[in-house]
């Protein structure tokens with residue numbers, strides 16, 4: 283399998299972020315942990331029932347984060363897939379909940395409903411024929427039939443597409459499948475979750491400035507360490523790029539690199555997954571820490587806002 287593994291973004295208030303994604307969008311909260319590089323900050327993972335690769339949206343929420351500014355060298359929009367016939371349900375839900383959305387548009391023949399989260403993060407729902415046959419997880423509020431089925435894909439806003447396109451096709455197995463205006467569509471083999479990367483080529487735009495509502499990085503799938511190693515080697519030999527050493531993120535293992543267009547990319551392994559330190563039935567319930575932070579659990583819990591007290 284190939285395609286997106288996860289998308290990681292920056293948020294403001296953690297409690298607001300938690301409420302929006304679990305209650306309003308009906309995603310499952312699959313992991314409550316901290317930023318391993320900044321343990322006084324939460325790291326939230328939302329996804330499907332088990333947090334399969336291709337369904338995982340993660341956040342670093344900082345209560346005082348100043349808003350980001352969208353621009354080139356960044357992920358411009360993150361899109362989820364839903365059944366085609368569910369777009370009416372979602373439009374009505376956004377209206378009822380006061381969630382900002384734009385008029386339905388067509389992209390590459392698909393219906394797209396753009397909307398934003400409370401931090402101004404640019405999101406969209408894409409109606410995908412056949413998605414109704416994929417299992418949907420329900421939080422009891424959004425019915426399973428209308429549930430989000432993972433990512434459709436992302437749109438990158440870049441000055442120039444060429445070198446980024448070469449990485450997508452040569453290293454991650456994507457193929458160019460179409461062009462529409464300034465947008466080039468790339469698809470990973472199969473039609474699974476997270477198989478689309480659109481490059482929106484726009485010369486002369488301002489560079490983005492990261493902050494609340496910005497995507498921090500996007501991660502592509504590798505089945506295991508061996509495949510990840512081969513991909514990293516290709517980045518060096520065929521593209522002159524400099525991936526990091528592998529880092530253990532507990533639920534996957536990661537290598538990072540700055541792609542030629544300026545977006546931070548990651549290669550994340552499908553293994554071991556989110557059930558490695560708690561059962562699927564209670565994913566997301568307890569604060570999970572990597573072993574090197576366990577000794578600091580008391581201090582860490584002392585600085586993190588309590589989600590339970592504020593969830594109605």
Ligand code: ZN
Pocket residue numbers: 288290499500501536548
């Ligand atoms: Zn990541």
